[in-house]
Amino acid sequence: MTMNSLPKESMPREKLISHGAHALTNAELLAIFLRTGTQGMNVITLADHLIKDFGSLRNLFSASQQEFCARKGLGEAKYVQLQAVLEMTQRYLSETLKRGEALTSPEQTKLYLSSVLRDRQREAFYILFLDNQHRVIRDEVLFEGTIDAASVYPREVVKRSLELNAAALILAHNHPSGVAEPSQADRRITRRLSDALELVDIRILDHFVVGDGDVVSFAERGWI
Structure with missing residues (x-):
């Protein structure tokens, strides 16, 4: 049954136009895509059946090609479309962040970092390199580790910062366990990096830890 055959009052496209995308349920948003x-x-x-089958909209989005295409009503074409939508979303967030000062929109920064790091199966240490006006020069994963740890080398962080002529950094890493609460090891490496970067007049403005449904800011905790 197509979208056009639904009763008008239950057509999600019309509801979106009349009331905005925020007024739609997850099932209605997915129906527009399908x-x-x-x-x-x-x-x-x-x-609605697919969301319940996968457990959540997020699980559906992060499913492998094999898992996704195995469901009735889905297939390779839909998988390709969905991956393109997700990539466009991430690039939109990245461009929005890079257009202005990263620190003027902490929620936008958290949203972007979550989109980049949340679903990684291995711990990744991610850095936003900023100029002297706190605009993003570049962002990249500098270290990637096992399921529960990443080796972070201050010398490599200093070297890369100088190569990019960065004046400040925002650090981020994910916890594959899903728990965003920073560990004592997280706090120790932040202090080591801060001490090393201070020697070349580069500041750490914040360190974000990305969990399953939360992002913790060191600056908000008063640790930086």
Whole structure:
């Protein structure tokens, strides 16, 4: 059953136009993406079934190609479209962050870092390199480790910062366990990096720890 065959009052496209995307349920948003249902199941019912089957919208988005395509109503074309949408979203967040000062939009920074790091299976140490007006010069994963640790080398951080002529850094790493609470090891490496960078007049402005559903800021905790 297609979107156009639904009763007008339950058509998510019309609801989005009338009330905005925020007014739609997860199933309605997914239905717009899917466009068509299957035999005996309209598109909204299919969308709701898929979300329940995967456990959440996020699980559906992060499913492997094999897992995604195995569900009735999905397939390779939908998988490719979804991956393109997710990549465009991440690039949008990145461009938004790079257009202005990273510290003037901490929630935007958290959202972007979460999109980059949250679903990684290994711990990754990510750095935003900033100029003297706190605009993003470059952002990259500098170290990547095992499922529960990443080796971080202050000398390499200093070297890369000088190569990019950075004046300040924002650090971030993920906890694959899903728990965002910083460890004592996280605090120790932040102090070591801060001491090393201070020798070349580069400041650490914040360190974010990305968990499953939360992002913790060292600056907000008063640790930087």
